[in-house]
Amino acid sequence: MASGNSLAGKVAIVTGASSGIGKATGLALAKAGVKVALAARRIDKLQEVAKQISENGGVSICVETDVTKRDQIKVLVHETITQLGPVDILVNNAGLWYYSLMQNQMEDLWEEQIDVNIKGLTNCAAAVLDGMIKQGSGHVVNMSSDSGKKGFPGLAVYTGTKFYVEGFSQTLRQEVCKFGIRVTCIQPGDVTVEDREKTHPDPRVC
Ligand SMILES: NC(=O)C1=CN([C@@H]2O[C@H](COP(=O)(O)OP(=O)(O)OC[C@H]3O[C@@H](n4cnc5c(N)ncnc54)[C@H](OP(=O)(O)O)[C@@H]3O)[C@@H](O)[C@H]2O)C=CC1
Numbered sequence: 677m678a679s680g681n682s683l684a685g686k687v688a689i690v691t692g693a694s695s696g697i698g699k700a701t702g703l704a705l706a707k708a709g710v711k712v713a714l715a716a717r718r719i720d721k722l723q724e725v726a727k728q729i730s731e732n733g734g735v736s737i738c739v740e741t742d743v744t745k746r747d748q749i750k751v752l753v754h755e756t757i758t759q760l761g762p763v764d765i766l767v768n769n770a771g772l773w774y775y776s777l778m779q780n781q782m783e784d785l786w787e788e789q790i791d792v793n794i795k796g797l798t799n800c801a802a803a804v805l806d807g808m809i810k811q812g813s814g815h816v817v818n819m820s821s822d823s824g825k826k827g828f829p830g831l832a833v834y835t836g837t838k839f840y841v842e843g844f845s846q847t848l849r850q851e852v853c854k855f856g857i858r859v860t861c862i863q864p865g866d867v868t869v870e871d872r873e874k875t876h877p878d879p880r881v882c
């Protein structure tokens with residue numbers, strides 16, 4: 677354990693760790709000495725991140741997880757505790773966004789964003805709470821967005837999901853601070869990620 681580093685030796689789950697902000701967070705936490713459970717649907721991408729972590733002397737596991745599936749989240753938490761130890765940190769990062777004007781009625785895209793950004797984030801937070809309450813400590817880091825602070829045309833549903841993240845985080849914080857659990861909300865602005873085209877699939881939907 678590196679001295680003077682309060683993160684070293686801790687255990688973190690990072691959802692959406694297969695690319696972008698989640699991947700960068702997983703790498704950064706591992707570099708700081710955190711044992712990281714990398715979660716996302718694309719196991720091949722997670723394994724690439726894990727390889728990078730182990731080449732740099734870090735510790736991680738990969739758990740194929742779809743955060744819209746509660747049973748898979750339970751397996752994620754179980755595998756993390758079994759292989760790495762009790763969960764100190766959850767980086768609730770998995771999320772996606774699609775630009776589309778409401779008038780274009782892209783119902784499937786709305787539902788996907790609601791399922792991942794709202795239900796997935798809620799279920800992941802819920803799955804680690806019990807353990808954190810029992811151990812009297814923990815940190816839930818919820819990924820919001822600048823879209824969690826103001827609306828952007830073309831992002832009505834996405835913005836709605838991130839306003840949810842803000843409201844959910846504020847309330848959760850008030851409920852669990854008495855157990856020594858911290859809840860943080862992060863609002864990145866525009867961050868260039870490798871899969872930008874995937875989340876912005878077709879400018880014609882705008
Ligand atoms: N990039 C930006 O400008 C900003 C991003 N954000 C937020 O940051 C977070 C990360 O996004 P970003 O890094 O940019 O985008 P990426 O597309 O690079 O990453 C999204 C991650 O979410 C994962 N994911 C998507 N759906 C699911 C699912 N059902 N189950 C599990 N994992 C899932 C993806 O993994 P996989 O496909 O393998 O499952 C991927 O790892 C999001 O919450 C986003 O809203 C906030 C503000 C700005």
Ligand SMILES: N[C@@H](C=O)C(=O)O
Nearest residue numbers: 773821822823865866
């Ligand atoms: N703010 C970003 C998403 O959260 C975006 O501009 O796409």
